[in-house]
Amino acid sequence: TMLPRRKFSILGLHALARKDIKFQEAIKLHYVWRDYVRESLGLRPGDSILDICHKGYDPINKLLAKTDLHGAKIEVIESKCETLKGMIGVVLLDTKNTFKLVGMDDRIRTVPKADSVFCIYVGNVEIVFYGKSIMTRPAER
Template identity: 45%
Template sequence: MSDNVCLQLPVSVVNRATTSTDRSEYLLNLLENILPPSDTKSVNEELKKTFTFNKYRTKHVRRKPKKVTFLTARKRSELGLNKLDNRINLKYVDALALNQLWLEYMRQMLGVNNFTDLPQGPVEPNWDNIGQQLLKADFHGAKIVVIRSKCPSLVGIHGIVLQDTKCTFRVIGEDSIIRTIPKDTAVFKICLGNVNLQLFGRELCVRPAERSVKKFKSARVPDL
C-alpha cells in the first residue's frame, strides 16, 4: 500500500480533475438547466460582475496618531502657567509692551485711529455699538483703575491687567506687586491713551472667550 503512494495517477483520473474553467462551465450549464428560459439570457452578464466582498479586500490603512501641538489644561496646571504670584519676579516695565499691544488691538476692534474719535455721549451715533465692543473686548494688557467699590480698600488700585478671569482681574501695579481685584464689586476706569472710560465690573463677569460672542443688553443700567 505504501509503495503506491508515490505512483503517478492514471490518465483517466487526471483528465477528470476539475479546473477553475471547468467549474465555471459546469456552473453555467447547471444554471441554464435549472433556471427558466426567461432568466438564462442574463446569466452570462451576471457571472461577469465582480463583488467587492468576494474578490477584493479593502486595504487597512493604519492611521498615525496625531501629534499634540498644544498643552492640555492639565499640563498647563502642572507647569504652573495659569498661576501668577509675586514670586515670578515680573516688573511693571515688562508689562508696558503688553499694554501697547492692547491699545493697538482696541484701535482695530473699535475701528478708530485715535481714541478721541470715540462718541462722547448716548446721543451720538455709534454709541451703542462701541459699548457692545467694549464689553466684548479682551482686557489682557489694559490699564485699569478702581474708582468705586463696595470694598473701600480696593478704591485707587491701578495697574496693567495680566490675567482676565471670569470674576477677577489680576493686575500688576507700578510697585511690581500683583493684586487680585474682584469684578462684581467694583467700577473700573479703562485708560485708552488720553481717553478714560468707565465700565461696571459686574458686566464683565464672564470668561473672555465667552464674553466675545455674548450679546449684552444696552437698555439696562447696572447698579454697583
C-alpha cells in the same frame, strides 16, 4: 486632548510669578493692547468716544463688551475692598470673577469684578464700566 482643570492648576499653568513681573514690562503689553483696541474701534490718537446719545455709540459699546482686556490699563474707582480703590495697573490675567493687575509698585493684586467699578484708559479716552457687567470668561465674550 484637553488638559483637565485639576492638572492644569497642579502644573501651575494658571499661576503668575508674583515677583518676576514688573510694571515697566507690563506697560509694553499695554501699548500693544492699546493699538489693538484703537484698530478694533477705529480710533486714532487724539480721538474721543462718541456721546451716549449719538447713533454710533451702541456698536462701539458692543465692541467694547467683547474686547480682550489682557494688557488693559485699568483704575479701580470703586470696590468693597478699600485698599484697592484708586489702584492703577495693567491686566495680566482676566478670569470670570477677577482681574490680576500689576500695579505701579510692581505688586500683583487680585481684584474681584463683582461690586467694583473700573476705568479703562485707551490713550486720552477713559471708559468707565461695572465689573459685574463683564463677569464672563474672556473666551465666552
